[in-house]
Amino acid sequence: MHAKLYNDYSGWVLEKFGARVQKISVDAGFTCPNRDGSKGTGGCIYCDNTTFSPKYCNPKKTISQQLEEGIAFFSKKYPAQKYIAYFQSYTNTYSSLEYLQNVYKEAISYPNIIGLSISTRPDCINEEILLMLMRTCQNHFLSIELGIESTSDKTLALINRCHTFSDSLKAIELLNTHKIHTGAHIILGLPGENNLQIIEGAKTLSGLPIHTLKLHQLQVIKGTQLAEIYKNDPTFIHPLTLDEYIGLTIDFMEYLSPKIIIERFTSESPTDKVIAPNWGGLKNFEIVEKIKKRMIERNGFQGKLTNHLT
Secondary structure (H helix, E strand, C coil), X not given: CCCCCCCEHHHHHHHHHCCCEEEEEECXXXXXXXXXXCCCECCCCCCCHHHCCCCCCCXXXXXHHHHHHHHHHHCCCCCCCEEEEEECCCCCXXXXXXXXXXXXXXXXXXXXXXXXXXXXXXXXCCHHHHHHHHHHCXXXXXXXXXXXXXXCHHHHHHCCCCCCHHHHHHHHHHHHHCCCEEEEEEEECCCCCCHHHHHHHHHHHHCCCCCEEEEEECCEECCCHHHHXXXXXXXXXXXXXXXXXXXXXXXXXXXXXXXXXXXXCCCCCXXXXXXXXXXXXXXXXXXXXXXXXXXXXXXXXXCCCHHHCC
C-alpha cells in the first residue's frame, strides 16, 4: 500500500493552523449572473442551494448573527477550535465593491474567525475585488473557491453556467499572480461527459496552480431544471451508482497531481430531495471510507499515473 492514499484537507489544515478549523457557512444574499439576466436566467440546471445551506444561514440575518449561531452549534463538540467564515451560497463576489467590503469586514471582525473562504464564479473575479480582499484579510487567511464544474465548454453550456473554461483559466492565473489560496470545484457525471473526458479533466487541472479541490457527484434534486429534464428525457444523464462513482473518483485521483489537496469527495443532500442517484442515505464519511478501502484494494493513490502524462 502507498504511504499516503491522497492529500487530505484535514491533514493540511492541522499542519497549517496547528489546530482544528471549522468552516461556518454564511449567506450574504448574493445572486448569480446566470440568474439575474445579466448573462442568463434560471441558474445552473442542477442548482438548489437549500440542499447544502445550514438552517441558520439566512440573508435576513446579519453576518454576525449567522456566525454566532454557527459557532454555537459547532463549538459544543470542539470548544477550542478556530473558524473560517465561508461565503457559500450563490456567487459571493457578485455585488458592488462597497457591499462586498462591508460583509467581508463584518465576518473577519467576528471573534475566533481566522479567515475567509469565498465561493464564486470564475467570471466574477477581477483585480479590484482581489486587491480589496487582500487589504481586508491582510492578517487573516484568504481562500477563493472557483466553481469550475467542468473543463469542457460544451458541458458548461449544457448546464447553463454561462461562462467558459477559459474564464476559469484567467481567474486561476489572476489568483496565482496575487498568491491567493485557490480552490476549485468539479462535478463528476455531468451530461455528455464520459469517463475518459473526465480523466482528461484531471490531467488538465493537474497543470494548474490550484491548491484545493472539491469533487462531488451530479445529483438530480427535486424542483430543479435538471429534475424536469431528467423526467422528460432519462437519457440526458447517467446517474452514477455508488460503485461507479467510487471507481471513477479513484481513476480521477490517480491522474491528479499529488500536490492538490482533496477537500471533499461527495455532496450530501437531504434524501427526500434527491431523485437520483440513490445511494441509500450514506453519509459523506461513510463514502470516504469506501473510497479508501477500494484504493487500498487496487493499490491506488493520488498521482499514481501522473508520471504518464504527456
